[in-house]
Amino acid sequence: MHKPDSAPNHADLSQAINRQTNTRLTALFAEQATWVFLAALLSALVLGFATDTFATSQNLFNVTRNFAFVGLVALGMTVVIISGGIDLSVGSVVCLSAMVQAIVMNAGYGFFPAAVLALAAAALVGLVNGALIAWLRIPSFVVTLGMLSIARSLAMVLSDNRMIYEFGPDQALLFTLGGGATFGIAHPVIALALLGVATAFLLRWSQWGTHVFAIGANERAAVLTGIAVPWVKISVYVFSSLMAGVTGVLEAGWLGGVTTNLGQSMELAVIAAAVIGGANLLGGSGTVLGAIVGAALIEIIRNSLILLGISTFWQGAFVGFFIILAVAFDRLRALRSAQF
Amino acid sequence: MAVLKLENVAKNFGAIEALRGVSLQIEKGEVIGLMGDNGAGKSTLVKIIAGNFRASAGRMFMQNREVAFHSPLDARRHGIEIVYQDLALCDNLTAAANVFLGRELTWRLGPVRINDYAAMNRRAAELFQELKSETRPRDLVRQMSGGQRQAVAIARTRLSNADIVLMDEPTAAISVRQVVEVLNLIRRLRDQGVAVVLISHRMPDVFGLADRVVVLRRGSIVADKPVAATSPQEVTGLITGAIEHA
Numbered sequence: 001m002h003k004p005d006s007a008p009n010h011a012d013l014s015q016a017i018n019r020q021t022n023t024r025l026t027a028l029f030a031e032q033a034t035w036v037f038l039a040a041l042l043s044a045l046v047l048g049f050a051t052d053t054f055a056t057s058q059n060l061f062n063v064t065r066n067f068a069f070v071g072l073v074a075l076g077m078t079v080v081i082i083s084g085g086i087d088l089s090v091g092s093v094v095c096l097s098a099m100v101q102a103i104v105m106n107a108g109y110g111f112f113p114a115a116v117l118a119l120a121a122a123a124l125v126g127l128v129n130g131a132l133i134a135w136l137r138i139p140s141f142v143v144t145l146g147m148l149s150i151a152r153s154l155a156m157v158l159s160d161n162r163m164i165y166e167f168g169p170d171q172a173l174l175f176t177l178g179g180g181a182t183f184g185i186a187h188p189v190i191a192l193a194l195l196g197v198a199t200a201f202l203l204r205w206s207q208w209g210t211h212v213f214a215i216g217a218n219e220r221a222a223v224l225t226g227i228a229v230p231w232v233k234i235s236v237y238v239f240s241s242l243m244a245g246v247t248g249v250l251e252a253g254w255l256g257g258v259t260t261n262l263g264q265s266m267e268l269a270v271i272a273a274a275v276i277g278g279a280n281l282l283g284g285s286g287t288v289l290g291a292i293v294g295a296a297l298i299e300i301i302r303n304s305l306i307l308l309g310i311s312t313f314w315q316g317a318f319v320g321f322f323i324i325l326a327v328a329f330d331r332l333r334a335l336r337s338a339q340f
Numbered sequence: 341m342a343v344l345k346l347e348n349v350a351k352n353f354g355a356i357e358a359l360r361g362v363s364l365q366i367e368k369g370e371v372i373g374l375m376g377d378n379g380a381g382k383s384t385l386v387k388i389i390a391g392n393f394r395a396s397a398g399r400m401f402m403q404n405r406e407v408a409f410h411s412p413l414d415a416r417r418h419g420i421e422i423v424y425q426d427l428a429l430c431d432n433l434t435a436a437a438n439v440f441l442g443r444e445l446t447w448r449l450g451p452v453r454i455n456d457y458a459a460m461n462r463r464a465a466e467l468f469q470e471l472k473s474e475t476r477p478r479d480l481v482r483q484m485s486g487g488q489r490q491a492v493a494i495a496r497t498r499l500s501n502a503d504i505v506l507m508d509e510p511t512a513a514i515s516v517r518q519v520v521e522v523l524n525l526i527r528r529l530r531d532q533g534v535a536v537v538l539i540s541h542r543m544p545d546v547f548g549l550a551d552r553v554v555v556l557r558r559g560s561i562v563a564d565k566p567v568a569a570t571s572p573q574e575v576t577g578l579i580t581g582a583i584e585h586a
């Protein structure tokens with residue numbers, strides 16, 4: 001017969017309860033974002049030494065601005081992926097929002113009314129996505145695949161498939177916001193930094209963030225504990241669409257003209273960035289920093305191919321390699337922790 | 341006065357009569373062992389009490405007032421908590437976040453609700469201390485043992501000071517050492533005046549812990565007696581039908 005209760009004494013117990021298992025350092029190296037960041041940094045250093053064109057301020061300016069657009073959309077995608085879904089419509093929403101911005105400004109209205117309408121159009125797409133996914137329980141893959149087609153088609157209908165390059169009285173403001181720089185930093189990069197901090201804050205500190213993680217890990221548990229799961233899901237898709245909407249407005253300003261193929265197949269680069277940065281397509285994990293360094297890594301690969309004179313046709317191979325590597329890395333870690 | 345009283349509760353799933361004529365009383369701080377063969381209706385019974393299912397017939401009273409629950413949240417507001425067999429935990433969140441899931445302590449920042457992690461960790465640590473479980477509030481549930489995960493699920497029921505905690509086979513899928521740990525957790529609950537309904541297939545759980553044993557067979561209660569007045573042999577006979585009634 002064993003003794004039923006070998007409870008440790010009170011002081012020992014409270015000490016054990018208040019100890020923390022993970023130190024900050026082990027947590028840092030368990031984070032995929034850290035490794036992707038090191039990979040991106042290493043490639044940048046190698047390129048800096050191997051070429052005399054990489055580390056120029058003009059090239060760095062271009063690299064950061066280029067990945068800022070993918071990074072911005074990846075913020076929303078990361079939140080969607082954490083919640084256990086996927087949003088394939090983001091590329092088309094970028095186009096729709098840019099088109100609404102362009103058409104309204106082209107008609108002689110100012111930047112701000114146009115931006116409000118552009119973001120409203122984006123939010124509406126997210127609302128429809130979210131409602132179909134949360135209430136009708138249609139898989140997010142299917143709903144957003146349909147929306148990918150619908151949103152781009154709407155942009156074509158609105159513009160009659162013309163390119164719009166005249167933006168009325170506030171044209172200069174639009175071009176400055178999308179294409180200009182402050183203190184030598186491209187404005188889209190500043191937008192990415194601000195919205196990235198906001199998103200990271202929401203995920204880490206808000207009740208909404210906790211609920212997004214909970215739904216991604218165990219939706220049934222979220223329902224049973226009384227979380228308003230449908231509303232959280234809807235908010236997640238609206239959030240993703242809004243990020244794509246902001247990107248559309250900025251990209252219109254940077255490109256100086258909007259065509260209906262803007263943002264075509266951008267969703268793939270965005271999902272790649274999120275996954276390389278550690279977002280798990282099964283839901284429940286992902287970080288803002290991971291999405292941003294994932295986007296950076298993709299752009300550095302592209303840039304290095306150009307600078308090293310290698311055909312850019314190789315870009316897809318490298319990005320694909322990193323996607324698989326990132327997921328394999330995650331699997332290996334899971335296997336290892338299952339063993340111990 | 342009974343914290344919970346069921347009167348002639350029945351439940352049909354289409355043509356299947358999962359429960360019929362079930363009457364049961366639960367007193368404060370009492371542990372009831374609910375036993376029965378697979379498909380006898382045990383889970384159905386606790387799910388009716390917990391608000392997951394509506395009864396097809398019969399009445400339910402708490403403190404002599406008739407109640408009817410429309411959802412698990414509704415039952416929870418009346419002081420009934422359930423620990424699901426799979427525990428309903430989120431692996432990617434900390435123990436404290438799981439304890440407070442859906443009931444986070446927050447403060448407002450404009451339209452956003454900000455988690456008060458310090459307060460939640462502190463309260464969760466107190467709850468684990470009360471349960472005498474070595475479970476750390478800030479650790480991820482993913483890294484926890486079966487016993488610690490049970491402690492998290494049980495701590496959840498302590499947040500609201502529930503009067504009744506329903507546990508569906510808490511010892512079904514864990515190691516022997518962890519069974520001891522979980523039974524101790526249930527003792528702590530009882531010591532705090534909580535009534536516990538414990539579904540189990542294991543005689544030692546019920547005979548070591550319960551005050552009363554209730555046996556369900558094909559949807560009806562065939563025995564309801566103090567543990568001291570029966571034996572594992574008799575209960576086994578009641579479960580299988582070798583003994584008709586007791």
Ligand SMILES: Nc1ncnc2c1ncn2[C@@H]1O[C@H](COP(=O)(O)OP(=O)(O)OP(=O)(O)O)[C@@H](O)[C@H]1O
Pocket residue numbers: 353356357358376377378379380381382383384385
């Ligand atoms: N949601 C449902 N829909 C239809 N039939 C159901 C449902 N839930 C349970 N039943 C049926 O009701 C009967 C009682 O099931 P219940 O799950 O309550 O049994 P149990 O005693 O918990 O069994 P076990 O020991 O296997 O968990 C079974 O015949 C089962 O098939």
Ligand SMILES: [Mg+2]
Pocket residue numbers: 382383384
């Ligand atoms: Mg059952």
